[in-house]
Amino acid sequence: MQAYLVLEDGTIFKGRSFGASGEALGEVVFNTSMAGYQEIITDPSYSGQIVAMTYPLIGNYGINHEDAESRKPFLEGFVVKEYSKLASNWRKDQDLGDYLKENNILAIEGIDTRALTLHIREKGAMKAILSTLDSSEQSLVTKAKKSRGLMGLDLVKEVTIPKKYVYWQSKENKYKVVVLDCGVKLNILRELKRLKCNVTVVPAWTTYQEILKENPDGVLLSNGPGDPAAVGYVIKTVANLIGRLPIFGICLGHQMLGLAFGGKTYKLKFGHHGANHPVKDLRTGKISITSQNHGFCVSIDSLNKKNIELTHLNLNDETSEGLRHKKLPVFSVQFHPEASPGPHDAQYLFAEFLKLMQKSKKIKYAKTH
Amino acid sequence: MPKRTDLKKILIIGSGPIVIGQACEFDYSGTQACKVLKQEGYKVILVNSNPATIMTDPEVADRTYIEPITAEMVEKIIAKERPDALLPTLGGQTALNTTVELDKKGVLKKYKVETIGANIKAIKKGEDRKLFKAAMKKIGLDLPKSDQADNLNEAISIAKKIGFPLIIRPSFTMGGAGGSIAYNLDEFKLLAKRGLESSMISEILVEESVIGWKEFELEVMRDLKDNVVIICSIENFDPMGIHTGDSITVAPIQTLTDKEYQLMRDAALACIREIGVETGGSNIQFAINPETGRMVVIEMNPRVSRSSALASKATGFPIAKIAAKLAVGYTLDEIPNDITKSTPACFEPAIDYCVVKVPRFTFEKFALADNTLGISMKSVGEAMAIGRTFKEALQKGLRSLEIKKFGLESIVFNNLEDMRIEKEILDKIYQKLKQPNAERIFYIGDAFRAKLDIEAIHDLTKIDRWFLHNIKEIIDCERELIENKNNITHELLRRAKEYGFSDRQLAKILSLDETVVYDLRKSMNITVDFKLVDTCAAEFKAHTPYFYSTYEK
Secondary structure (H helix, E strand, C coil), rough: EEEEEEECCEEEEEEEEECCCCCCEEEEEEECCCCCCHHHHCCHHCCEEEECCCEEEEECCCCCCCCCCCCEEECCCCEEEEEECCCCCCCCCCCCHHHHCCCCCCCCCCHHHHHHHHHHHHHHHHEEEEEEHHHHHHHHHHHHHCCCCCCCCCCCCHHCCCCCCEEEEECCCCCCEEEEEEECCCHHHHHHHHCCCEEEEECCCCHHHHHHHHCCCEEEECCCCCCCCHHHHHHHHHHHEEEEEEEEEEEEHHHHHHHHHEEEEEEEEEEEEEEEEEEEEEECCCEEEEEEEEEEEHHHCCCCCCEEEEEEEEEECCCEEEEEEEEEEEEEECCCCCCCCCCCCCHHHHHHHHHHHHHHHHHHHHHHH | CCCCCCCCEEECCCCCCCCCCCCCCHHHHHHHHHHHHHHHEEEEEECCCCCCCCCCCCCCCCCECCCCCHHHHHHHHHHHHHHCCCEECCCCCHCCCCCCHHHCCHHHCCCCEECCCCCHHHHHHCCCCCHHHHHHHHHCCCCEEEEEEEEEEHHHHHHHHHCCCCCEEEEEEEHCCEEEECHHHHHHHHHHHHHHHCCCCCCCCEEECCCCCCCEEEEEEHHHHHHCEEEEEEEECCCCCCCHHCCCEEEECCCCCCHHHHHHHHHHHHHHHHCCCCCCEEEEEEEECCCCCCCCEEEECCCCCCHHHHHHHHHHHCHHHHHHHHHHCCCCCCCCCCCCCCCCCCCCEEECEEEEEEEEEEEHHHHCCEEEEECCCCEEECCCHHHHHHHHHHHHHHHCCCCCCCCCCCCCCCCCHHCCCCHHHHHHHHHHHHHCCHHHHCCCCCCCHHHCHHHHHHHCCCCCHHHHHHHHHHHHHHHHHHHHCCCCCCCHHHHHCCCCCCHHHHHHHHHCHHHHHHHHHHHCCCEEEECCEEECCCCCCCCCCCEEEEEEC
């Protein structure tokens, strides 16, 4: 079936559908990971976006039940050069095309994704429409233009879990983490489980009092979609948690911390979406190859340097990638230490979070005894 | 870290004559190293016996010795030149072996020559099977199971423990008698007995066979600050059992999920750190059981290799050049990416195309040579092709071989419109698929033409179904062209070009003149597009004009 990808500036790509039929609107971005399309498709941070893969051959190893990053796909649409009609891998449970159809996600193949990427690189991320229904170019451009975009949009409320749940609990575990779910990737929870933490996941609108009632040793602020400036209610919660217990923020979690500290965020031209970005830990000089997925960034100059320290720097474009409070047990990173997809180089940050919780617990114990 | 200033003079050992198994790739890497070190202000001393190399051009090194590459001769050169350091990792196996021998003879110690890149301990750990096995065990990496036996009873009990098929490798054999494969106990008894007899110390190694498993390679780089990056991942089209140099190989890896790839990446990082290659490139090979996913380490080359040359050209990341800079103390984040200029070399290239390397054989020149393929390398060269699809890159690669094939053309059928699929032809196809050989890729095409399906061909070849599916799409497209020969649509012709069919190949299929195909294509506005190799999948602006052709406009 013929399908169209039309950008708000009137650029038109014709291709073939290999997913669901219908129409989908979103901001079109490109991702440079060569593997890991399943993790990308199921990452809630892509809510509101149409993702184009720069690697041309997609679907090669199918979809399996183990590698999903959330309960369902959250992106608006998927764009590739060539979809493989045959998937080959010993863990394969399903073909990618069938999976997308089942989950009502539009997907298009036969697109010159390099031309599309160059266009986005030059002009910036922009609103777009994917359609298998409409072939009137003019009407498609109008629809793309009219779509909501990302600025000022609270997408967190669309992806967070509706009710609190216990992800993992064991009597032997010493620490309890509450994860504030703004669209959390499952590998964050798996990493906490690996470090033998009890993990409770709460919806994004949970108040700080409710979180403290859980009596956690630390709070993890998760990744998530959209504009960080649009989730004032979460930032308020975060601001109230600062100073009360250890906090670790990832991606959107990092941006919300930046805002809670009184800083500002801004939109990048086309964002960072890939698995090969070098990030330097300024405390050790060590470089990690990191997994990245963000369109917004914390302006480091907007933060009070007396209290806040820049800890990580992106070596490609020298944007800020991590911060910590100089006195309080609070730190965050813009990239994804949980990887999935991407290298495991930055996994050490979860251990740092654990250490912070150990230290805080000791201090708390000493105070009460 | 800035570059080292305590070193003034550096000796580089070239690779010597071109032989099967070691071609001009080490001239490429060695020349890069000479140029870089000279630019950095070091005095470069070069020894290489091969006059037909670029590195022996007088202006490449400061002093060039055209002498045999033996420990004796290199010792004399060291005595005369008194270099501060020796860089052994860019001249292939010859350079590495010579360095180990120089160390054994005490020459390096005597003249206070430091090995940079990889030290002697790391070279030995990477090259010696026993040391390598112990190192991999220490970091918890899986290897093919194996054990040594010095009598038949012991051998049989090992065989029962590991399970069949098994490889029997006699230790210290006269005249280098090689290993054999046993598929059952009866065969094993016979072959183990023979192996014990042929071994000078009556000892055999009984090893689990990984023949038919999926084969992969990673090109890894490390700097003095212990930053490690993967430059390129490679998947072999031909499964384990065929020497990598004789295999069709593909970059990047096509059939692993990110979870599986990252486990391999973790293993490669652990491996280069444990072996102790301090700076520069290494090549690490893995095998994966296609049924269970079990991954084993096969081997590691603690130096730049044939695959490094391929990986450099496949990604745009100049491995040898960077390796030379790392050897004198620079770190990856201090070196700019040549192509983007604005980003550092400390990253992992993202590619937005598919690369296929095809080996070139010359069996036609040796009438009596056996053209079947196995664990020792027989190809004399290779061609690399880049395309936006695997199909396109494969067909371009095949026609680059200059063997009068203009794509994946038939080898047994003369007339594709009137194919007689007789029993002898089928038998021949079966036999050629089962026994790996120089022309197998063409027989796979013919197997699809003869209506064999993916499962049947997979059973015979163990080649991954994803690759076979792509070849089937090429053959299906060819069939569609034949059936619609008088009514070629824009969609069909464009697809054929996207699948890598050349005009000449199309002319043959459509019984037209090549110029007619060209004109038809032009009239339909299907024209070539040149795309950039830029290390970053278009994320950053590229400054180096390095192109490949494709049909995508």
